[in-house]
Amino acid sequence: MEPLRGGCLTNNIPPDVQATWDKATVKRSPTEWALRFLWDQKEVNVVLSGMSTIEQVVENIRIADEGKANSLTSEEINLIQEAKDTYIERIHVSCTRCNYCMPCPNGVDIPANLNLLNDLYIYQNMEKPSGSYRFLKAKEVDASACDDCGECEEKCTQDIPIRKYLKEVVETFEKG
């Protein structure tokens, strides 16, 4: 499920990632690279990708038809690894989403809020994390409910300065 990470792997591609795709001998769209990576895995039988236009349906069927297991060349696999490395280098908060810091006495969904920053830094696109922040806000589990008590930081397995990042979340998605 979510093979394109809600569109993050296909829309507003960062220039350094696009530069990687441009090096490929066979030119493919970012959508095709993401789906071909999955079809290349022999364990994968089904790829559930959300589609909203008939063109996307036609494209996905073609890719599913062409994307056989172990069909990518070693050059292509190296390019996918390069794009992956570029995305991973941009991780902003080393939260593993282990949930050990939870529950927060004020109801903040800590890992979900920290993940918004990673989505923003990794994909360099405000659209998806902004929408997710509004969703957290509607559920009243957004970072603005933090009262700085520090309880969560004592429990964090990664020694993350959670309060600092939650303030960044508020600054970014409420005032930015």
Ligand code: SF4
């Ligand atoms: S510092 Fe903020 S997020 Fe952490 S437990 Fe306290 S209120 Fe919750």
Ligand code: SF4
């Ligand atoms: S304990 Fe730390 S690493 Fe685990 S979810 Fe909470 S913030 Fe993330």
